[in-house]
Amino acid sequence: MPMMNASLKKEASATSTDRQSLLPKTPAHQAVYTKMRDAVLFGDLAPGQPITIQGLTTMLNAGMTPVREAIRKLTAEGALEMQGNRRASVPVLDLHTLEQLEFMRLNLEPELAFRATSHISDGHIAQLTQIDDNLNNAIAAGDISGYLRLNHAFHTTLYAIAQAPILAQSAGALWLRFGPSLRVVCGRFGTSNLPDKHAELLDALKQGNAEAARAATAEDILQGMIQVRAALSEDAAAR
Amino acid sequence: MPMMNASLKKEASATSTDRQSLLPKTPAHQAVYTKMRDAVLFGDLAPGQPITIQGLTTMLNAGMTPVREAIRKLTAEGALEMQGNRRASVPVLDLHTLEQLEFMRLNLEPELAFRATSHISDGHIAQLTQIDDNLNNAIAAGDISGYLRLNHAFHTTLYAIAQAPILAQSAGALWLRFGPSLRVVCGRFGTSNLPDKHAELLDALKQGNAEAARAATAEDILQGMIQVRAALSEDAAAR
DNA sequence: GGGCGCAGAATATGATCAAATTTCTGACTG
DNA sequence: CAGTCAGAAATTTGATCATATTCTGCGCCC
Numbered sequence: 040m041p042m043m044n045a046s047l048k049k050e051a052s053a054t055s056t057d058r059q060s061l062l063p064k065t066p067a068h069q070a071v072y073t074k075m076r077d078a079v080l081f082g083d084l085a086p087g088q089p090i091t092i093q094g095l096t097t098m099l100n101a102g103m104t105p106v107r108e109a110i111r112k113l114t115a116e117g118a119l120e121m122q123g124n125r126r127a128s129v130p131v132l133d134l135h136t137l138e139q140l141e142f143m144r145l146n147l148e149p150e151l152a153f154r155a156t157s158h159i160s161d162g163h164i165a166q167l168t169q170i171d172d173n174l175n176n177a178i179a180a181g182d183i184s185g186y187l188r189l190n191h192a193f194h195t196t197l198y199a200i201a202q203a204p205i206l207a208q209s210a211g212a213l214w215l216r217f218g219p220s221l222r223v224v225c226g227r228f229g230t231s232n233l234p235d236k237h238a239e240l241l242d243a244l245k246q247g248n249a250e251a252a253r254a255a256t257a258e259d260i261l262q263g264m265i266q267v268r269a270a271l272s273e274d275a276a277a278r
Numbered sequence: 279m280p281m282m283n284a285s286l287k288k289e290a291s292a293t294s295t296d297r298q299s300l301l302p303k304t305p306a307h308q309a310v311y312t313k314m315r316d317a318v319l320f321g322d323l324a325p326g327q328p329i330t331i332q333g334l335t336t337m338l339n340a341g342m343t344p345v346r347e348a349i350r351k352l353t354a355e356g357a358l359e360m361q362g363n364r365r366a367s368v369p370v371l372d373l374h375t376l377e378q379l380e381f382m383r384l385n386l387e388p389e390l391a392f393r394a395t396s397h398i399s400d401g402h403i404a405q406l407t408q409i410d411d412n413l414n415n416a417i418a419a420g421d422i423s424g425y426l427r428l429n430h431a432f433h434t435t436l437y438a439i440a441q442a443p444i445l446a447q448s449a450g451a452l453w454l455r456f457g458p459s460l461r462v463v464c465g466r467f468g469t470s471n472l473p474d475k476h477a478e479l480l481d482a483l484k485q486g487n488a489e490a491a492r493a494a495t496a497e498d499i500l501q502g503m504i505q506v507r508a509a510l511s512e513d514a515a516a517r
Numbered sequence: 518g519g520g521c522g523c524a525g526a527a528t529a530t531g532a533t534c535a536a537a538t539t540t541c542t543g544a545c546t547g
Numbered sequence: 548c549a550g551t552c553a554g555a556a557a558t559t560t561g562a563t564c565a566t567a568t569t570c571t572g573c574g575c576c577c
Binding site: 305306307340341342343344363364365 | 561562563564565570571572
Binding site for chain 2: 525526
């Protein structure tokens with residue numbers, strides 16, 4: 040009974056050279072990981088929602104092993120948590136956890152902006168400016184999903200410039216923890232009051248002013264965390 | 279019926295090693311993860327040494343899937359790294375990476391000691407004192423492996439008291455990165471010049487002096503990182 | 518010296534086993 | 548007599564394994 044759609048995902052391909060040779064570069068578990076990561080980051084998986092492994096295999100048309108490995112990886116990064124039994128779910132943020140995330144972000148990300156200033160090039164600035172322009176358009180259009188993705192892309196791109204992979208990776212793991220709640224914030228307050236210290240940050244980067252870049256990043260983080268805290272407090276009060 | 283060689287690991291049932299079948303509480307992938315984690319932390323796996331998945335299945339008498347999942351988890355935590363091919367290995371520390379680790383440790387662990395001061399109890403202090411006594415004995419006896427394990431246990435125990443799971447988890451991931459090099463340090467300099475700011479730290483905890491605990495932890499970290507940096511520089515010069 | 522298999526290892530799949538949640542039944546109590 | 552709760556069967560879901568397939572590395576032959 041439960042085995043019927045397994046065959047229609049890959050038809051009998053007579054020519055194994057054309058399509059296969061064009062994209063054999065993506066390992067399945069990595070593709071699954073990226074999709075699930077984005078789903079967590081951009082709110083496609085709501086906090087508290089249980090993750091079923093078999094549901095993902097059918098949803099992503101993937102095997103069981105890649106899904107399991109992606110779940111393990113995301114669990115290690117804090118994007119998912121194993122509830123006492125062997126079920127995984129997107130963790131719900133509480134104020135105590137949020138405070139720790141804010142502490143770590145304020146220690147990590149301003150430092151990354153500081154370091155990026157030393158290694159930035161004109162091409163990098165153009166790239167960041169492009170992202171920020173699209174981001175402002177998304178805000179103006181009320182495009183929540185676009186805002187989330189572009190905001191994430193802006194910070195990720197900047198931190199990659201800092202040439203500090205450990206710090207950048209740690210900061211990326213933190214984003215996985217509060218990403219789902221960012222979606223909640225936007226759903227509650229819309230895109231009107233979103234923080235945008237990116238202009239100040241870009242100015243500082245153009246001038247090579249590392250201290251100003253650090254300060255602007257700290258401001259941006261504080262603004263965002265205040266919004267998330269407000270949404271969380273409201274949720275706790277409504278319960 | 280096709281399981282012939284899989285049975286011989288369970289055949290010696292009446293003898294000593296079959297506690298697992300009597301206590302089926304531990305999932306296999308978790309047991310494998312813990313063993314590999316300890317092997318990385320305490321230098322049983324040397325940096326640069328390639329990890330073969332089939333070697334681990336036979337070495338740990340485990341299946342293939344649990345080993346794969348443990349490798350994914352450790353890779354996500356930075357304990358292992360995937361080199362371009364699909365081989366994994368214990369990463370070798372360079373000075374640039376070490377600097378980032380020091381930066382993060384100095385931001386995280388003193389804060390954890392600071393927070394632990396508020397929540398500590400007499401039982402906790404007794405526990406930490408016990409560990410530190412054993413640690414001093416290990417140093418006096420030149421027991422490198424014992425020193426590594428007890429030093430790790432001391433810090434882990436303290437950080438668990440701080441009631442800040444995100445910070446503690448992040449700090450634990452950092453230990454996975456410089457753990458292998460700690461073994462190298464000990465192999466080079468012995469246990470004579472090892473840092474031991476634990477006495478100061480314990481005094482501060484007993485007095486409830488959070489600021490002193492923070493400072494003592496920072497000193498302990500700096501001492502240890504200086505040692506690791508010296509060993510790394512020596513290695514780089516010898517090559 | 519370079520292209521071509523060949524061995525070995527890693528990835529991915531489906532099947533099988535075990536555990537847990539759910540559901541259904543039945544009895545007991547108010 | 549009805550409602551509720553305990554317990555057991557059943558279904559769902561996670562964990563593990565054996566196997567097939569694919570890719571990498573290396574040696575060999577041209």
